[in-house]
Amino acid sequence: MSINIPKNTKNIKKIKIKKINLDIVRQKGLFDEGCYESACNDICCEYGCDVDLASLKLIYKHRKQIEPLIKAKIEDCFQSGLKADDDYIGGGWRETEVREKDQRCMFHLHKESGCSLFYLVGKKGLPEQLIPTICKTYPITWNRGDLFVDRPLRQICKCREIIPKDRWIPSLYETQKKYLKRVFDIPAKEIEKVEKALKKEKALAAPRIKAVKEKMKKAAARAAVATAKKKATPSRPKKKSASKAKARKRA
Ligand code: SF4
């Protein structure tokens, strides 16, 4: 089945960004294994997403691989028709449907955690553009030239996890950077602004991390001395308990 593309659709290759909100540098990112090791149960997939026209075309092209993973037909995966919009790659978007059984986007894997599109890109080598932009860059999002953090962030999201105080956790900008560069057209001065802010954040964090590490080192040294002392002290024979002594007297 072919896609009915509106006449006013422009073939957008990258989304234009004019201004970046520095919150993307201040917010902790999807560190370590990111979403893969999170206990979030893919909560951000509960409302579905907007699929760019460029992704939509690939979804139709690779439908034979997608449909068995989601146990549904591609035609049943959308709740809106295609709308022309030059704020999306390809020049348009369609909103996905949410599955009734588990309240997850229709492209979420059937009875398993994870997204079928991420799976096919990561494990089966399908083109990265199969994944909608909004899902690749999340929780960073955009709107008509602004790039920012999509708040409120769920408490259970990896980027809100409580972290050890002795380490630097990369910001959202750092963990999502590879995607940001591929999908957005960002002016050089905005990138410079972000890099400068990142440098400042790291410089502010460095003394705090150093102090925490020193404190932990000292505590470990104190614990080692205490253990060594305990081992070196010869153990004294145990005193007989008073009750036992009294019992012997009575006997
Ligand atoms: S396309 Fe995948 S990542 Fe995006 S909302 Fe749907 S299931 Fe989640």
Ligand code: SF4
């Ligand atoms: S972005 Fe946050 S809520 Fe969404 S899958 Fe990753 S860790 Fe979970």
